[in-house]
Amino acid sequence: MNSNSIAMEMYRRMNLIRRFEEMAEQLHAKGKIVGSLHSSIGQEGEIVGACLALRADDYMMGNHRSHGHPIAKGAKLGPLMAELMGRKTGVCGGKGGSMHLADFSVGSIGETSIVGSGMPVAAGAALAAKLQGLDRVSLCFFGDGASNEGTFHESMNLAAVWKLPVIFLCENNLYAAATPMLAVTSVQDIAVRANGYDMPGQVVDGQDVLAVYDCVTAAVARARAGEGPSLIEAKTYRYRDHAVNMGELGKVDLGGRSDEEVAHWKARDPIKLLRNVLVNELGVAEQDIEAIEQAAIQEVEDAHQFAVDSPLPSTDDAFTDVFIGTI
Amino acid sequence: MNSNSIAMEMYRRMNLIRRFEEMAEQLHAKGKIVGSLHSSIGQEGEIVGACLALRADDYMMGNHRSHGHPIAKGAKLGPLMAELMGRKTGVCGGKGGSMHLADFSVGSIGETSIVGSGMPVAAGAALAAKLQGLDRVSLCFFGDGASNEGTFHESMNLAAVWKLPVIFLCENNLYAAATPMLAVTSVQDIAVRANGYDMPGQVVDGQDVLAVYDCVTAAVARARAGEGPSLIEAKTYRYRDHAVNMGELGKVDLGGRSDEEVAHWKARDPIKLLRNVLVNELGVAEQDIEAIEQAAIQEVEDAHQFAVDSPLPSTDDAFTDVFIGTI
């Protein structure tokens, strides 16, 4: 792909994510999706920039806020939406739901809703690639809040001493649920912590999908060349509450999120920023851009229809997949 | 205390520890002490230097290799030896044994044999001091191996964001059981990791009791003044195997400990180094030094006798202290 077509693909995936998330919100409001729902709206830049730096056979781990991530990795939308709606055709058969999407067919090998718990797993997938002599890499998303979990430390150290091909991507959206990052985190930049593992650490503008792409591409190259892991901190923002049903923009524990702060970030919307680049720098025609936008709406609508038309799981399904066979 | 009398007290406690450990080894070899036994011989400098920087009412947490630490904090030897020998008069009634000495009367509030698990506890004791408006500090010993546990990270961050009066003292004896530190640790100096918590981090020569004392004294002053925690890494060495019954000097996994390495460290024995200072720099008379040495031998012998003369716990004792009353 040339850089033009990569940028177009980025734009397409970012739009898909935004529309997918909006649809999910609506369905949750109508009671068609049950359980918690953590929107990634606002974070599409870092999600897509990072995932597009991977090959299809590379691994990717998400967390509780990762609807967008399998989409960025190339997953079909229908089974994802069906999963949110608890259908048998869901990508996880309706068993995982919103916080546990995975589409192994595109290297999306899991999302875990226990904060920080995906980091050792991602390191382990990288270890397997290394042991199997494959040049695959593993990309692990985690939040600013997760950077205070012990698993962060253990995974970083393990990856460093074993030179594992893993990229730890911190989605620093400044808050962990109702808690501002700086109220509970002893450093300004989480990337600084890379020093404690003799690992490269870098801050990147998470709203600039192209910058994220470049930064992750370099880390992936390092990893594939056997030079070991990297820590990348993408500064980003979630537009929505921590999760649905938790009050406007979350009930932030130490004073709320200010209107100025929200406005500041919305002015740097990752989709808008890329659109500007497409139009002004890459000379893409407005109608080509609109075509992508329209197609995204349609694709999400189709995904919704797929989910709606799909059957629910049956009683027996509750008992399979605990083990491989029944025991 | 003037610096002369502090140095004499250091010498006294270091001798007590060395002799106590030697006695414990002998008793274990004779089957009079049962269970594992991790000797702190060689590490007396950092142990005594750190503990003497504390007040009697400050808190101190040790780990599996902490016979010396309560002694350095001022505990009586008899109940410690009785504890190793599983007697009812043991400082923990014979229930804790070698890896879990504690003497609350001198601020020795525990030793835990699960690697890294004492760090949050020490932070919590510091938190209690802060909440109670006391100016006590908390000193936490842990090994180089423990610095790769998640609890290290969580405790460091928690202490930093809450500015807790705690001193984390890493006893870097270059090995964790059979594993050389650098084989499993991604940094040369563990003190570097302090940067990831915006905390002062410092390396000190653990064989130089006076250097350790000065370094910890400064950290204690900081902590008492409400300026928060510190990380201090004392470079030291254990002369013995990781634990008894594990082969000469431990069966080191990646090639053993070289004779040169052992000789290098033994040449810098902390007790010898301080003895030189006492004689050559502080002008202490040889006979005063010998008096301390002789007294230490006697005190340990008395402790042994106390333990031998003590009763074993009774059946009922196995069932108390699970809860405060019986339930």
Add this chain to the structure above:
Amino acid sequence: MAKITYIQAILAAIREEMRRDPTTFVMGEDLSIWGTADGLPEEFGRERVRNTPISEAGFIGAAAGAAVAGSRPIVDVTISSFVYPAMDQVVSIIAKSRYLYGGQAKLPLVLRLGLYYGLGVAAQHSDRPYPMFMGVPGLKIITPSNPYDMKGLLKSAIRDDDPVMCFEDTNLWSQRGEVPDDDYVIPLGKANICREGTDVTIVAISGMVRHAIDAADALAKDGVSAEVIDPRSLVPFDRETLLDSIKKTGRLVVVDVAHRSCSVASEISAIVAEEAFWDLRAPIIRVTTPDTHIPHSPAIEHMLYPDKTKIMAAVRQTLS
């Protein structure tokens, strides 16, 4: 006396005990979210109401250390599934310290853990892990099943000088009940006979108690007299009330929303099969969640849990 919710009962217990004892303090993640800390920062200040990093082992271990050093932490673990990252601090430190140090240490702390099942949040958030802690000596465990018990048991737990785990069934959050405004405590280790009966004993834990009562009410219409017992605390466990009831009824159904294997239901069954065998007139039936994980899909989640119908069927089985 007012009708307040289960959540409000939690808050009331904490507030009253924080007023009573200045050594108490609260900590946990995102305390503002759940409604169990409303007004506390304003009344007691941010020092005593502490928002933590997402570091469960760190702050639960810190609670242990603070307790050892004379404070009385009340820790909001929020969802019980989040206790696993701190498991070592709970099992190796909190449960064992007093014993290891021969009684020198006292650990007056409370861990509050929500049972967050039935909400479509899938296997990683829906745990009911209290049985695994019942197998660890040194931990007291309470499982309040209504607002009145919640306030009285939680107040006892906060005053207790031993560590107490309080498992809170979040399905009861909005349940209302009469709760005295003033100070009262319910002692740990005293079961509640929710309903007397003579034909069969139904022991139910936590959120299962209301289903057991519903089942008993329905059975009464068919002429079956069921006694419903809520142990209220699992450790200490009120063996006497249980065995007395079996002596009377000769039949036992145990209702526990935990997974079946090594559940509290299994434990209670084993106690009775050992100590009251000669009183038994029928098999002991456990009504539990089967040994499968909790799926997200609401279409297949709810059927997994014990409910009135399953309890009634179990009772009938003991009578047939």
Add this chain to the structure above:
Amino acid sequence: MAKITYIQAILAAIREEMRRDPTTFVMGEDLSIWGTADGLPEEFGRERVRNTPISEAGFIGAAAGAAVAGSRPIVDVTISSFVYPAMDQVVSIIAKSRYLYGGQAKLPLVLRLGLYYGLGVAAQHSDRPYPMFMGVPGLKIITPSNPYDMKGLLKSAIRDDDPVMCFEDTNLWSQRGEVPDDDYVIPLGKANICREGTDVTIVAISGMVRHAIDAADALAKDGVSAEVIDPRSLVPFDRETLLDSIKKTGRLVVVDVAHRSCSVASEISAIVAEEAFWDLRAPIIRVTTPDTHIPHSPAIEHMLYPDKTKIMAAVRQTLS
């Protein structure tokens, strides 16, 4: 066929399976210490025999990730007490991943955990925590009680495509037994009837099996015919062999070195009280470690565990 020790049986199983399948690899702390990795680095290289940092959550979680990505990790957790810092990775990740992802993930990994009791190492090192894992769906659990079973079960576990926890009783380390040099496997879920009998069934787990056999031998001299069953795997559990035996004997003693509450003994008792009640002719007696911690002092440690004398007394109780 040679007489080898329990430890050697572990090493033999690992070596044979590592030769058989190049996707297997071993990791853990200080692998060289215990004798269960002797010669492995030389034969298979340091890539496949990996010494880890002291980061249990890190490397046990990494095992999960490696398994998901097609490798077959064999993890030496060494002493079972060290699993607690990794509890979340075991419960939330290893046990649940396959289910959460609707069967997309396969987690062929083995966790080896030593039961290190009876050695004077006190409460933090002497755990026997298998019951808490039996209550977590998604984990297979084996408890080999002799060298022959160890090799056969561990080989099965390594070949199994589901996660398996292998609890190894370190009190059996130096026990010798006949073990075939060649390849054999013992299927998970098949109990071993160690000794046939007609008067009473004794079910014993892991290191308790030999005490049960000793007790049965002694009882035989008094004319009591005891059947001794070793379940060999707790998950899957061989219910059929158990229930068949109860049908014959009508009496049950369960011997489990875990703490009493919510133990495997409790579970087995509950199964029988539920499914074989009408076959029972006496109370079900559990011989377990009481709900206290394990003290260091050898003077008071050993009396806490089940032994031949206690088992004999329990059997007599069922016969009286």
